[in-house]
Amino acid sequence: MKDQHLVTLTVNGREHELVLESRRTLADTLRQELGLTGTHLGCEHGICGACTVLLDGEPVRACLVFGVQADGREIRTVEGLADGDELNDLQQAFSRHHGLQCGFCTPGFLMLAEAYLAGGGSADPGEVREVVSANLCRCTGYQGIVEAVTEVAARRREQAAKAHD
Amino acid sequence: MLRGAATFVEDIPRPHAHHLAFVRSPVAAGRIAGIGTEDARAVPGVLAVVTAADLGHPSLTAVLERDEFVPTSMPLLAHDRVRYAGEPVVAVVAESRYVAEDAAERVWCDIEECDPVLSLADAASTPVHPEAPDGVLVDLQMFADDLLDESLARAPLVLEETFRSGRVTAAPMEARACLAEWRDRDEQLVLHCSTQVPHQVRTGVAQALGIAERQVRVVAPDVGGGFGLKCVVGREEVVAAAVAARWRVPVRWTEDRQENLTAAFHGHEQEYRVRAGFDAEGRFVGVDADIVCSVGAYSAYPFSCGVEPLMAATELPGVYKVGRYAARARGVATNKPPTAPYRGVSRPQIVLVMERLLDKAARRLGIDRVEIRRRNTIAPHEFPYTGPNGITYEPGSYLEALERCVREVTDAGWWERRAGGDGLRRGIGLVNFSERTAYGTATMGLRRMQMTPGFDVSHVRMDASGDVVVTSGTCGHGQGHETTFAQIVADRLGIRPERVKLRQGDTDLVSFGWGTWGSRSLVIGGGAAAVAARTLAGRLKAIAGELLEVGPGDIELADGYARVRGVPEARVAVEEIAATVHFRSHTLSRHHDQLLEARGAADPPGMFSNAAHAALVEVDPGTGDARVVDYLVVEDCGVVVNPTVVDGQVRGGVAQGIAAALYEELTYSPEGQPLAGTFMDYLVPTASEIPPVAVHHLQTPCELTETGAKGMGEGGTIGAPAAVLAALNDALRDCEADLDHIPVRPADILRVLTTGTRTEREDTA
Numbered sequence: 001m002k003d004q005h006l007v008t009l010t011v012n013g014r015e016h017e018l019v020l021e022s023r024r025t026l027a028d029t030l031r032q033e034l035g036l037t038g039t040h041l042g043c044e045h046g047i048c049g050a051c052t053v054l055l056d057g058e059p060v061r062a063c064l065v066f067g068v069q070a071d072g073r074e075i076r077t078v079e080g081l082a083d084g085d086e087l088n089d090l091q092q093a094f095s096r097h098h099g100l101q102c103g104f105c106t107p108g109f110l111m112l113a114e115a116y117l118a119g120g121g122s123a124d125p126g127e128v129r130e131v132v133s134a135n136l137c138r139c140t141g142y143q144g145i146v147e148a149v150t151e152v153a154a155r156r157r158e159q160a161a162k163a164h165d
Numbered sequence: 166m167l168r169g170a171a172t173f174v175e176d177i178p179r180p181h182a183h184h185l186a187f188v189r190s191p192v193a194a195g196r197i198a199g200i201g202t203e204d205a206r207a208v209p210g211v212l213a214v215v216t217a218a219d220l221g222h223p224s225l226t227a228v229l230e231r232d233e234f235v236p237t238s239m240p241l242l243a244h245d246r247v248r249y250a251g252e253p254v255v256a257v258v259a260e261s262r263y264v265a266e267d268a269a270e271r272v273w274c275d276i277e278e279c280d281p282v283l284s285l286a287d288a289a290s291t292p293v294h295p296e297a298p299d300g301v302l303v304d305l306q307m308f309a310d311d312l313l314d315e316s317l318a319r320a321p322l323v324l325e326e327t328f329r330s331g332r333v334t335a336a337p338m339e340a341r342a343c344l345a346e347w348r349d350r351d352e353q354l355v356l357h358c359s360t361q362v363p364h365q366v367r368t369g370v371a372q373a374l375g376i377a378e379r380q381v382r383v384v385a386p387d388v389g390g391g392f393g394l395k396c397v398v399g400r401e402e403v404v405a406a407a408v409a410a411r412w413r414v415p416v417r418w419t420e421d422r423q424e425n426l427t428a429a430f431h432g433h434e435q436e437y438r439v440r441a442g443f444d445a446e447g448r449f450v451g452v453d454a455d456i457v458c459s460v461g462a463y464s465a466y467p468f469s470c471g472v473e474p475l476m477a478a479t480e481l482p483g484v485y486k487v488g489r490y491a492a493r494a495r496g497v498a499t500n501k502p503p504t505a506p507y508r509g510v511s512r513p514q515i516v517l518v519m520e521r522l523l524d525k526a527a528r529r530l531g532i533d534r535v536e537i538r539r540r541n542t543i544a545p546h547e548f549p550y551t552g553p554n555g556i557t558y559e560p561g562s563y564l565e566a567l568e569r570c571v572r573e574v575t576d577a578g579w580w581e582r583r584a585g586g587d588g589l590r591r592g593i594g595l596v597n598f599s600e601r602t603a604y605g606t607a608t609m610g611l612r613r614m615q616m617t618p619g620f621d622v623s624h625v626r627m628d629a630s631g632d633v634v635v636t637s638g639t640c641g642h643g644q645g646h647e648t649t650f651a652q653i654v655a656d657r658l659g660i661r662p663e664r665v666k667l668r669q670g671d672t673d674l675v676s677f678g679w680g681t682w683g684s685r686s687l688v689i690g691g692g693a694a695a696v697a698a699r700t701l702a703g704r705l706k707a708i709a710g711e712l713l714e715v716g717p718g719d720i721e722l723a724d725g726y727a728r729v730r731g732v733p734e735a736r737v738a739v740e741e742i743a744a745t746v747h748f749r750s751h752t753l754s755r756h757h758d759q760l761l762e763a764r765g766a767a768d769p770p771g772m773f774s775n776a777a778h779a780a781l782v783e784v785d786p787g788t789g790d791a792r793v794v795d796y797l798v799v800e801d802c803g804v805v806v807n808p809t810v811v812d813g814q815v816r817g818g819v820a821q822g823i824a825a826a827l828y829e830e831l832t833y834s835p836e837g838q839p840l841a842g843t844f845m846d847y848l849v850p851t852a853s854e855i856p857p858v859a860v861h862h863l864q865t866p867c868e869l870t871e872t873g874a875k876g877m878g879e880g881g882t883i884g885a886p887a888a889v890l891a892a893l894n895d896a897l898r899d900c901e902a903d904l905d906h907i908p909v910r911p912a913d914i915l916r917v918l919t920t921g922t923r924t925e926r927e928d929t930a
């Protein structure tokens with residue numbers, strides 16, 4: 001008997017119905033069933049964070065979550081950040097601050113940072129450094145990543161303050 | 166990249182591709198008595214279970230044409246003997262990775278285990294290769310100097326020291342991966358491969374499978390980091406190619422992290438026994454080095470296991486005048502994975518050795534450590550300087566970099582921070598070194614590899630709308646080649662860099678090349694592109710001259726126009742020239758070439774970048790924890806084509822160097838079992854362990870290269886271990902610390918703090 005389940009995933013605002021084997025990870029589901037290959041796998045042990053996506057707004061390691069566990073939930077991946085051709089502020093800041101070289105870790109860092117920023121994360125570089133130390137990058141030495149996230153945190157806070165006034 | 170739209174090998178859609186999983190040796194050394202594949206074959210969804218015999222025992226052999234070298238072959242799949250835990254023995258081909266892994270578990274290998282060789286000490290007990298009964302695959306005696314012993318005997322100070330560095334690995338975030346498929350239409354095997362060297366992979370596959378080079382096309386799509394791990398040919402990639410060619414199905418292999426850490430390529434496991442003599446003023450009178458590199462079980466293809474020993478013996482003296490010099494360097498086979506030229510290749514170690522020697526001599530002789538470096542460094546008026554190692558060093562800013570680094574450290578208030586007063590110990594490490602980059606054919610030829618890399622080529626083509634495509638035999642993957650190559654070409658054609666696109670990493674697109682490694686691409690690949698662009702510029706000028714009725718010498722290319730020098734209104738747009746050449750060639754006189762294409766090559770001899778690094782470390786005396794809290798680099802890579810790219814390379818390199826100094830090591834049990842199989846045990850540092858790195862540039866234009874640039878891809882990794890180790894010893898200065906190995910662990914520091922004596926780490930093996 002086949003161990004298969006019908007699940008509904010909402011990914012970047014679009015609903016998908018899928019039949020999944022229970023051992024299929026969310027990362028494989030996104031990459032192979034939905035063709036969203038922006039979510040990368042760097043270790044499959046839950047350590048490197050390359051596979052970070054947002055599950056109901058919270059950052060999770062998609063290599064450790066099974067696809068069936070995401071049934072009925074909202075998932076956001078790197079493909080959902082830009083608005084059409086327009087990169088979002090965080091993506092632009094990564095590019096300006098040279099926050100990527102090979103780019104393999106980048107989607108994971110973007111999603112991790114996106115969650116931090118959405119939660120009103122502070123623009124203190126020390127705090128940003130601590131947050132981004134959840135993920136690994138082998139190319140950049142992290143400086144550009146920390147600078148980019150810090151800058152966007154400051155800008156988003158400014159905007160939020162203005163909107164509040 | 167930022168949108169998640171990049172294409173790494175795994176991202177290439179092939180829904181019906183089969184997947185490979187490898188059954189690997191569970192033991193470090195042994196004889197294969199039997200292999201059972203029936204159960205695995207019976208698993209639904211399995212296409213084939215492949216042993217070496219099924220493939221006809223193919224292998225890869227890297228050769229150094231020297232008497233001191235013992236050639237050994239690396240079989241694609243082990244047969245007869247296994248030589249390290251993790252060595253591939255059987256390949257399972259199945260409809261999915263899940264099924265392939267399930268089936269792999271049902272293969273049994275009956276292996277009669279033997280005692281493993283894990284270090285030089287036991288190399289001769291059970292040799293890894295019968296061809297090398299003493300376990301030594303390469304034994305080089307270089308620069309023998311009859312007077313060295315005598316000079317050392319007379320020297321007022323002789324240090325006899327041992328230095329060690331642990332086994333590490335590049336651990337790119339994208340592990341190795343490939344997708345192999347046979348295309349009937351082209352009668353060609355297409356191998357998409359995460360590699361730094363597509364053409365060398367093509368040659369390796371063709372040789373191992375006994376097919377023609379033209380029957381193999383290797384494509385490197387986006388590559389998620391390499392750092393040397395992907396500049397050699399992996400046997401798994403060739404097995405994937407063999408399976409695709411035999412069964413005519415597309416087949417993927419994706420290395421998992423455990424395989425990457427335990428069964429891919431390693432590096433940097435070395436030991437140096439050094440005698441160094443100094444005069445009373447702290448000047449070197451001579452250095453005698455005995456170097457042993459644990460090269461692992463096989464000689465990696467194509468550059469061989471001679472890479473580390475040759476580099477170490479040849480370049481040990483670095484920026485210093487050492488007087489007399491001799492070195493012996495051996496590559497010893499051990500029952501561990503083979504080594505590849507991981508970023509830095511022996512230079513992190515030789516810099517560490519030289520800098521430790523100077524710090525020790527300074528302490529013994531009561532000389533300031535900056536002053537002792539001043540006295541030994543090759544001075545500006547001494548260039549070109551030829552050392553006892555036969556190398557001629559072209560001008561660099563060795564002393565200037567040192568002085569600038571000291572000034573920056575002082576201005577940044579590090580000395581006050583070092584004084585501490587809050588219970589933590591702090592130390593400053595200062596190091597000065599060079600990095601030979603962009604080795605051309607002339608230099609590589611001296612190594613006598615059967616395959617001698619060096620030159621590279623580039624084509625520059627302008628289309629009918631005036632846009633330019635550059636192809637290069639180098640193969641970037643995060644070094645910003647798209648930006649820098651475009652800049653180099655655009656500058657010479659007087660057009661905007663956005664109009665220039667770089668294409669690379671496809672053996673059908675680029676006639677040949679040596680790929681990206683050894684800090685060569687911008688200088689050699691970029692140099693070739695500059696030559697080609699210059700030729701194309703000449704052609705544009707000739708045509709513009711005809712259109713504007715002046716001689717080509719009167720034309721300049723700028724702002725997208727060819728214009729008459731001094732008469733800016735007399736001009737023709739580059740697009741116009743391009744359109745004329747393509748569509749209205751009848752309006753031109755006959756002597757113009759028909760298209761706007763040019764080819765360039767570059768083959769510089771290899772040149773030395775240089776840098777001074779400073780590290781500030783903090784040590785917690787309670788726990789022995791050490792952290793690098795500030796880092797400063799003054800570097801000189803000649804003319805900087807793009808400072809952002811250079812800074813990024815330096816910072817990423819420093820992070821890898823700090824990692825090797827404090828965190829990363831691939832350790833083995835006495836049985837030869839790898840103890841680091843995940844990122845929980847192999848501690849790639851996070852943002853919390855890596856400080857901000859300030860980078861300052863000096864620019865000594867290089868006369869040997871097209872652009873005035875020197876290479877610089879490895880300097881960060883080369884300088885950082887020495888700087889951190891010096892800083893640690895400085896932080897423990899009142900304990901007479903003498904830490905001479907990396908990585909330094911908290912336990913090593915606690916031992917210094919409690920015993921107050923010199924330490925040497927126990928062998929892990």
Ligand code: FES
Nearest residue numbers: 042044047049063
């Ligand atoms: S791939 Fe999921 S954490 Fe590394």
Ligand code: FES
Nearest residue numbers: 101102137138139
């Ligand atoms: S940019 Fe390559 S791993 Fe982060």
